[in-house]
Amino acid sequence: MKITYYGQNCFGFETENATILTDPFITGNDLAKDKIDIKSLNPDYIFLTHAHQDHTLDAETIAKQADAVIVSNYEIANHYADKGIETHPMNHGGSWEFDFGKVKYVNAIHTSSFPDGSYGGQPGGFIFSIDGKTIYMAGDTALTMDMKLIPLDFDLDLAILPIGDNFTMGIKDAVRASDFLECNKIVGCHYDTFGYIEIDHEGAEKAFSAVEKELTLLEIGGSLEL
Secondary structure (H helix, E strand, O other): OEEEEOOOOOEEEEOOOOEEEEOOOOOOOOOOOOOOOHHHOOOOEEEOOOOOHHHHOOHHHHHHHHOOEEEEEHHHHHHHHOOOOOEEEEOOOOEEEOOOEEEEEEEOOOOOEOOOOOEOOOOEEEEEEEOOEEEEEOOOOOOOHHHHHHHHHOOOOEEEEEOOOOOOOOHHHHHHHHHHHOOOEEEEEOOOOOHHHOOOHHHHHHHHHOOOOEEEOOOOOOEEEO
């Protein structure tokens, strides 16, 4: 599986049977907008962790150009269904077998509203079981004891964790989250996009390596193979 980083919380997963995009915020991201052309993105599915603009800004445009299915909580799914987009609603604790693999919707501690202030349901994260690999995308979240439940059922190959602090977990809590998750391979997200969440890259990598874990900070447009 090829995983490509498009900035903030936006990732592309190229799987055997489908292409997945998460939390598309590109045209409003000064770090990404000149590097990524959203017209080149044609996912089969778009997964949204919550309704904040820095996770949903380009969802409608990309979904319509690609005829993609938006997957999110019930409220967000209804929001996009009203715009004529095909959706799949989920809610916390639920799982669904898609044509590319299985996905479980799990808890996150954050807020969730659309830019106009309307209710965006409760935030969440996703556990993807695809092509023999298991990936946890935490979404925007604080450190939570619920993360300890995940390794009871899943042997994670990768965890995508927010590390920018201020609005989400910072580095220290992300390291602890990796312990809760029993996962040693981490990809960072939700950092550097705004002044509030700029991080010390070298310090972050050292914090994980000090406990024999690997933190990967991908360049925008960069990718890894899992």
